Amino acid sequence: MTRSFTFLVNPASGGGAAPGAVVPVARLLREAGATVDVTYSPGPRAMPGLVAAAVERGDVVVSVGGDGMLSSLAGVVAAAGGTLGVLPAGRGNDFARMLGLPDSAEGLAELLLTGTPRRIDLLCASFPGGPPREVAGSVYCGVDARAAALVDRAHRLPRRLQYPLAAVGALLTYAPARYRLRVDEDERELEAATVVVANSAFYGKGMRIAPPASVTDGLLDVVVIEAASKAALVRSLPKVYDGGHVDLPEVTVLSGRRVELRADPSRAGGRPVPVGGDGEPLGALPGLAGDPLVVEVRRGAVAVVC
Known part of the structure; x- marks a missing residue:
């Protein structure tokens, strides 16, 4: 047929x-x-x-x-x-x-x-009081969301340079935030440059941000890059392309089915911590006293010809 x-x-x-x-x-x-x-x-x-x-x-x-x-x-x-x-x-x-x-x-x-169509997982991101939104690849907070915004303004640059230069620009101007992160039953507070909740291993035009990620395992892979010097973060950027960054001491990788995120942006000049999903701005993280951003996995949510 x-x-x-x-x-x-x-x-x-x-x-x-x-x-x-x-x-x-x-x-x-x-x-x-x-x-x-x-x-x-x-x-x-x-x-x-x-x-x-x-x-x-x-x-x-x-x-x-x-x-x-x-x-x-x-x-x-x-x-x-x-x-x-x-x-x-x-x-x-x-x-x-x-x-x-x-x-x-x-x-x-x-x-x-x-x-042959196969069923793959999707992410579902819900801000307090807002409608849920499905995302295919990843939801990210902090430096990564700032880099995505810079890419949107980089139309005059050659396409191959847009993501790398945006990433460097975001790292050179970042300030860390205090995150409260809960992955299933594991809750922790940490100072970080970025937190990525991934369904797909890749983002940022080929960066292997979450090497263990699978679109069919029913799990979210959470990658936390803790606060470090700007120079150290820029030097480590090439490692993200082959996934080698996960071996760095400032990187933590977790997995689960439900993630809750809040942030105290006071270290970041009081500016809200931006959130993005697959290149699109989604909003800002709630403060530590508010209800969290919730990201859940929808296992086998959609059939895709792939």
């Missing part, structure tokens, strides 16, 4: 690369006899209706864009009981890297046509 597809495209992804990326894949699928519908710039309010209609038709819903676009679709597709496809066309494409997706249009088209 030939599959049918609904492509939802974020035209701004990858500095405008997404519309060009979809053309050869869609052409190959149509030449193979598949039905392909393409919608550009659907917007978050339109997505649930578009996804529901696509799932009712039996289409695979294909995310065309970066990790943020994928995250915004994954929970919607999961709620509709559909199947998700991924055409990576962003700046980082870290979740596609985690799934081991092909780089070529031919490989992606073949995978979409013949690949």
